[in-house]
Amino acid sequence: MKMKYQLMLTVMFGLMSPQLLADEEAEQEPIEIELGEHLFLETRFAQAYYQDNKKADPILKQTITTTGELASPFASKTINCRVCHMVDEHANAPSAGMRSYADYAMRSLIPGRDDGATLTTRNSMSMVNISISRPQGELFHYDGEFNSMEDLVKATLTGRNFGWLVSEENLAIKHIAKIIREDDGKSLSAKELGGSYRQVFKNLPLAYRLEVANASDNDILNAVAKLISAYVTDLAFSRDENDQYSASPYDVFLKKNNISAKPAKTESTEQYNKRLLKSVSEIKSPKFVNNKDGKFSTHKQDFIFAEKELRGMKLFFSKSVAGKSGGNCASCHAAPHFSDFGFHNTGLTQQNYDQLHGPESFDKLEIPTLAKRNKNYNAYLPATAKYPKASSKFRSAMSKNKPGNLDLGLWNIFANTDMPAPQTKLKNIICQQAKKQSSTDCSETSLLPFTIAAFKTPVLRDLGHSNPYMHNGEFNSLNAAVSVYINSSTLARTGLLRNTDLALKKMKLKANDIDPLVAFLKSLNEDYD
Secondary structure (H helix, E strand, O other): OOOHHHHHHHHHOOOOOHHHHHHHHOOOOOHHHHHHHHHHHOOOOOHHHHHOOOOOOHHHHEEEEOOEEEEOOOOOOOOOHHHOOEOOOOOOOOOOOOOOOEOOOOOOEOOOOOOOOOEOOOOOOOOOOOOOOOOOOOOEOOOOOEOOHHHHHHHHHOOHHHOOOHHHHHHHHHHHHHHHHHOOOOOHHHHHHOOOHHHHHHOOOOOOOOOHHHOOHHHHHHHHHHHHHHHHHOOOOOEOOOOOEOOOHHHHHHHHOOOOOOOOOOOOHHHHHHHHHHHHHOOOOOOOEOOOOOOOOOOOOOOOEOHHHHHHHHHHHOOOOOOOOEOOHHHOOOOOOOOOOOEEOOOHHHHHHHHHHOOOHHHHOOOOOHHHHHHOHHHHOOOOOOOOOOOOOOEOOOOOOOOOOOEOEHHHOOOOOOOOOOHHHHHHHHHHHHHOOOOOOOOHHHHHHHHOOEEEOOOOOOHHHOOOEOOOOOEOOHHHHHHHHHHHHHHHHOOOOOOOOHHHHOOEOOHHHHHHHHHHHHOOOOOOO
């Protein structure tokens, strides 16, 4: 995004000339989005800043990647949102490169506390396009815990990622309010914005304005969350004057061949995807895309959509019929956004658990019914401010030494009485999905088994800037990530996958299907800016 503070940060890291900075400033964003980015980068909200006399957090000495460590741009600071959602901090590092608001680790580092946790349970999801409008309403995190981006922001700033224990929520809110109230306006970014937080907040557009001196701690937290949300919601992949995606080889291919790049007004996403497959299948002489049509500056690949990519596209949108190959990927990763924003069991949790604890271990694992779960929150569900001693056993990373500990994703949130905000949306989504494969009555009791090991469908655009892949960051390559579906779909078709997703039953892939599918996925890359 073209905003002063990010650009100033980029200049400080030696990635942009002052002249280019001056040119970019001419396209400045609205003040509420600029301020939202400033707050996204704010390092003083962390528990380590509160606790240790404003000393640096030792976890920020290095940026962790899947292949090693890099010197962190935040080494002298405490944690902020950007630590897990980077952009150009390591753009010139061969082992890292640009990011679309994701980090480089399988699971992100978190500040050390008495609970012994040092890593998040899941991989950090790219934030670009994360807030685009969708029919079922917005839900955030891999398990749908948050009903709005503002809810997510508040929980992050006062939660474990920023070093706060679940019992310290009120302390965290008080500390964040104190930082806003006492900011002296002397930082580089503050000067760019026009002064201290107190000054800038009272000069914002009415929807974001706040008189800090008269505001409560919660008022201040809500205002901070609203501004960060405005910034994050503004993060999007490139679109043209017709609101169609435009910057990837795939997008250029559609345009060159006069294929509609988005559904018609009266057309469902499913109908559009069927029409899209029909259109590409009927092209007799496709006009392919090459480096004359564009050129990547942040991806190590040619700007290409040719025979292999087209074959991969057809696999991606096709269902398996009569034993023939078909990826059925679009059932969950629907064009044009390449996500249905629903929740699905990919089979990865079962495969990993069985590999760690023995064949059929996941199938034999006791997962309580809703009635049993409700009788003992602490035994099964995630820790919260109300239940700080809850085990979080089904929201944990797997361990050979702890059989029964794993991440069941959506199961932890659905029908969770301590998390009421997202429940209506979640129930509607799960009910719609469940009815496609059974005659469920859509009661919470009946729907809970459909949530086992189900995770939110990520957006597949620009995957080259968001590896490693899957909710646990297990795969550093797209080939490995796609290959896992060969086994998952086999388990689903043979009735051996617990909580089988209907989409997997209509998927059948062979080893030689992987390369064209990956080629197609790479054609969705763009130079995110």
